[in-house]
Amino acid sequence: MGSKLSITLLALAALTTAAQAQDKSQSNTNDIIARGEYLARAGDCTACHTAPEGRLFAGGRAMPTPFGTLYTSNITPDPDTGIGKWSADDFYKTMHSGRFPDGGLIYPAMPFASYTKVTRADSDAIYAYLRAIAPVSQKNKPHELRFPYDNRQLILGWRTLFFTEGEFKPDPKKSAEWNRGAYLVEGLGHCGMCHSPINALGGTSQSDAFKGGLIPMQNWYAPSLTSNREAGLGDWSIKDITDLLQTGVSMRGVVYGPMAEVVHNSLQYLNDEDTRAMAVYLKGIAEGSSPPPAATALPTTETSLLISLGKTVYDRHCASCHGTQGEGKPPHWPPLANNQSIEMQSAVNPIRMVLNGGYPPGTKGNPMPYGMPPFAGLLSDNEIAAVVSYIRTAWGNRGTPVSAREANELRSAPLN
Amino acid sequence: MFARTAASVAVIFTLAVFDGAAAQTANQPPDTMAARVEACTPCHGNKGEGTSDVYFPRLAGKPAGYLYNQLLAFRSGRRKYPPMNYLLEFLPDPYLEAMAEYFAGEHPPLPQPAPSEVSKEVLAQGELLATSGDASRNIPACVSCHGPALAGMQPGIPGLLGLRAAYISAQLGAWRYGTRTAKSPDCMQVVAGHLTEADVTAVAAWLATRPAPANPAPAPKGTYALPFGCGSQPN
Structure with a gap:
């Protein structure tokens, strides 16, 4: 009798533990998905991968470039038209190396030169989130690039010139906060895509990072983030920087043009710690005054x-x-x-x-x-x-x- | 003594806070919708009454639901006009709703209609189409949806008063060419598709000559039945 009871109790205990373990793993999964959603916001994936009035992450948004029009891809978990057949490894390789799972080359309009810095854990979280959203069956629209840019092999040349593969390496001489900011700005935030001069080959050289440039096709100037004469934030208070990034307005100025989109889709969702880390880093990379502007050509x-x-x-x-x-x-x-x-x-x-x-x-x-x-x-x-x-x-x-x-x-x- | 000191400190502190708040208000723009929609006024007038530019419409007094639908359509690009698409791109729904309510609630007087530039015959043709339509060509009368007084109906049907011929004709053209679209069934796209260039000129000219009615307010919802389905005005 006694042994029967203890067996029952043991069995019950085992069941409870199993259920608890399942609950725990479910809540872990939910945490990872929530974290992935947050990181996808930080990477502003939606800005490109969701068309106006289109389904979330179903792609199809036209991206005009000097070389022709690219159409963004479906990254919902639909197995036939989206990335439903991709593994976490496939996703990480794509983010990290700018190649499709079959080895095909990705046009660098996808900011893989920045996303390569994203850690494996963060890539896995974004992957988990993208697995959890509603699948949408929508075929990708073929790109419309002019000759010779329609030849993907040209991307190899671009990669040789402008792409350095590798995760973010923290600078041990800087604070954890500075490094977190650097990771977000240089990685998921892909700020350099606009705030670096774009040369005729559609690339940015390492030494020109964050030096500012005219955004092709949009005719807005993305100011330098390093020069205090432009958008360098060296003499801004941390609060003014975080206000600007989180709310779009600050005591020093407001965001407009393409930066309004970035705040709207991405930066306003970042938590206070991450926003502050970005502010600390951005303030830190300001290089003091650049030389005075060239004299005007007007009489x-x-x-x-x-x-x-x-x-x-x-x-x-x-x-x-x-x-x-x-x-x-x-x-x-x-x-x-x-x-x-x-x-x-x-x-x-x-x-x-x-x-x-x-x-x-x-x-x-x-x-x-x-x-x-x-x-x-x-x-x-x-x-x-x-x-x-x-x-x-x-x-x-x-x-x-x-x-x-x-x-x-x-x-x-x-x-x- | 201690109590008095504490009280004085409290008073000073309160004054400081009060001063801070006053200074803050003085250095801030007015906390009003009028100040927030100043970006709209160079084209639409301070109270949405329109401006001298004949291509920019009066907004004042139109049903809020109609104005809100237009703001949503401009924001998504369903209605294409780059300066509007650009301004609204990153504004949230509740704010667009507040903008629509603001202009719907303004009632500056309707302008005197400008003398028409078309012949009497053309005006007569416009009047016939607007008031009776042309059943043989599947053209409903404007008044069958926009109301006998052309003042529109809540929540989604706009009045056609106080608009210039150039604007009305440009909008009918925009429906025909697909740069202005609305929720399905897009009734105006169907109607505009049945109009010839001459119809458009005549209707636009006649509508622009209409004087202000005694009551320019849009009719309440459900005052009359629409002749066919319209996505912007669900029954």
Whole structure:
């Protein structure tokens, strides 16, 4: 009798343990999937792999490049049209080496030169998350690249020049926080895809990392993250940097253009620790002032005429929000005085903001952002050039004047 | 003594906090929708009344549901106009809803209709189409959906008052060419597909001559039945 009871108890105990173990492994799996979702946000996978109004991660978004149009792929777990047949190894190899599981070469529009730095554990978490989302049966659309770029073998040349395979190596001389920030910025964040100059071969050389550049096809200038004359954050407080990344607005300026998309889709979802780590790293890589910008090509008389017209335009249209001294009402109405985005050598962004206006992204921290009106229909090329020249040179700003021709050329810049 | 000191400290502290809050408010833009939608005003007017540009529509007083549908369609690119697509791309649904409510709630007076540039015959043809349609060509009357006063119906059907001929004709063209689309069944795409260039000119011209009715408010939901299904106005 006694032994029977103990056997029953033993069996019960064994069952309970098994159930507990199962619960535990289920909750572990859920944790990994949640972590994968978070990391997929950090990598902004959705920006490219989800088409407007399309199903999540079903791909099909057109990516215009100087070489033709690429269409992003279906990364849902559908076995026939998605990545349902891939193993965790396949996924890691793709992220790490920029090759499909069958060895085929991936176009570097996929930022594998950054994702190669992602750790195996993080890659596995993203894989687990992508296994858990709804499968969508949607065939990938073939790319439309011009000759000779439709020959994938050319990617081998690109890889030789611009791709270094390898996971992120922490710098033991720096803090854990700095290294976490570096891992996110250089890896999943793939910030260098825009914030590095793109050369004619569509690549970025290592020594130019984060030095800024004009984004091909979009005609927005992605400022240098290392020069304090551009978007270098050396003299920003950590709070201003984290505010900008998390909410899209800060006391020093707001995000706009393609960066609004990055904050909207990705950065606003990062936790406080990771955002702070990125801020610490970004502040750390600022290299002090770069040399002063080249002198303007415009003759002095033209410049002074432009600037005096610019002040008239500014006082009439801009001062009510940005202040007579360019002080703004930050964070919502950004200051223009001592605003790097206004002063930097490329005047593309301030001209485009005047022409097209814009809203910072709606985020959890700033759900109803204030917007800048577009002035393309109200101001002539000459007035646009004048007001941009004025704000680039007034109140101690050290930018250069711009010509009506530059303003005119940007009227036809693509808007989305 | 201690209590008094503590009280003074509390007062000073409170004052400091109060001052901080006051300074904060003074240095901030007004916490209003009007300030938030300033980006809309160069083209649509301060209260959504429209501007001198004949291609930009009046927004004021249109049903909020209609305006919200348009904001969603511009954001997703279903309705194509790059300057609008660009402005709205990263704004969340509740904010777009608030914008729609804001302009729906504004009631600046309707403008005096501008003198028409087309002949009397063309205007008469426009009136006939707008008020009676043409059953032989499957063209419903505008008034059968947009209402006898052309003031629209809650929640999704816009009034056609206070719009210029150039805007109306451009929109009918946009439906025909597929740059403006709406939720299925896209009733206006079907209607516009049955119109000839001459029909478009005539209808747009006549609609633009309509004076303000006594009550320009959209009719309440369900006031009249639609002649056919419309994705923007589910029954």
